[in-house]
Amino acid sequence: MDHYMRIQAAINYVEQHLTEELPITEIAAQAHFSAFHFQRLFQAICGFGVQEYVRKRRLSEAAILLKKTGMNILDIAITYQYQSQEAFTRAFEKHFGMTPGKFRKSDPPIVYQTKMDFLTFRLKNKGEMKMNKPTIIMLDEMRIMGRSHKTSLHDEKYYEEIPGFYQGFGLNQDFMRIPDKAAPDMSYGISCDFENDGSFSFVVGEAVNSFPEAVPEGFVTMTLPAGKYAEFKVDGPVDQVQNTRRYIYGTWLPSSNYERKEGPDFEVTDVCNSRYPDQMKMSIYIPLKS
Structure with missing residues (x-):
């Protein structure tokens, strides 16, 4: 079915x-x-x-x-x-x-x-499968350190709040407090801890080679699981990022032969080559069942 x-x-x-x-x-x-x-x-x-x-x-x-x-x-x-x-x-x-x-x-x-x-x-x-099709890839496990924010699906609240999460992370220079970075200048945004009422956590952070013995106050660590993912590339204004998210869940996933696996989905932004809000270079990853 x-x-x-x-x-x-x-x-x-x-x-x-x-x-x-x-x-x-x-x-x-x-x-x-x-x-x-x-x-x-x-x-x-x-x-x-x-x-x-x-x-x-x-x-x-x-x-x-x-x-x-x-x-x-x-x-x-x-x-x-x-x-x-x-x-x-x-x-x-x-x-x-x-x-x-x-x-x-x-x-x-x-x-x-x-x-x-x-x-x-x-x-x-x-008749609407016109946006960029994903690449199906295998990813290794990744360690992430960053800050977590609670948001919600209701009234697409998260579309309004997530850009602010990113901006706050940059303005406060939280990225400077992350040690042993595995991919400098690549920012991770992770949706996780999904609740029945539509709320979830969004973690903004960076990949690290290892977790520090003492995690700074207000920061969290998490591990993105290895496995099969659909990778959607975005190169355009921030509206295109949001439209791609809508396309993934509103059109591509229901119309594809793939089933989403339980667990977090995430996006990776090329910070050096992105300019908010006019030009974002980003990849969005959706976990898939094998």
Whole structure:
């Protein structure tokens, strides 16, 4: 079963349980992905998150009940997992621009969230494999030392925060405190410690030949595992870096014959030959199952 069919299985599960509690771990399990990876794939393909989709579907079904039945608003709210009529009203008004009561009495043109069909995405993406294809390579184990920052997939928060992490690392000259460098002038950015709620750690640092006996306060060490990786080269503005990340998870990985292996993914920036934000020379590495 390919990625799109697996995600569709999760969507089918959501549709069958819209009136019940829907933990992200249970949704992701239907697609046989970790909760974090499922959320990353879904967001990259759709442009919005899983929980947002569930919320839109519930509100859309609630709107249909408001129009087609005489159910009172509190019962509809509870049916779609809102703990009170007030909470439901706030969510409904924020999404549709009017209260449930006003909606019921009028006939406004609104856009309902219908059930998603990921098989349509599969057909669409077959025609969009236009970015640079990766090179499949084997990498040796690498030791990294740097600083770690917590960020999140939600609302693509990490796209806004990661450049700041890099800038802070440079402005504070943290790189000067890293001993025994294995690849001077090459900066590593590593996504790791993935959590079910969509949060993860991003480590900015450099490769070292060995770890120091005493790690400076505020620094972390980690080892990138040896194995098979897909290498995506980027040579352009910072927007191209972000678009490549979206392409990897939204188009290439779901459409390829490869399966992502659990563990960190990372990027390596050629610091000397890069100029932020107009010209970035970087390689992005995604771990693959053998």
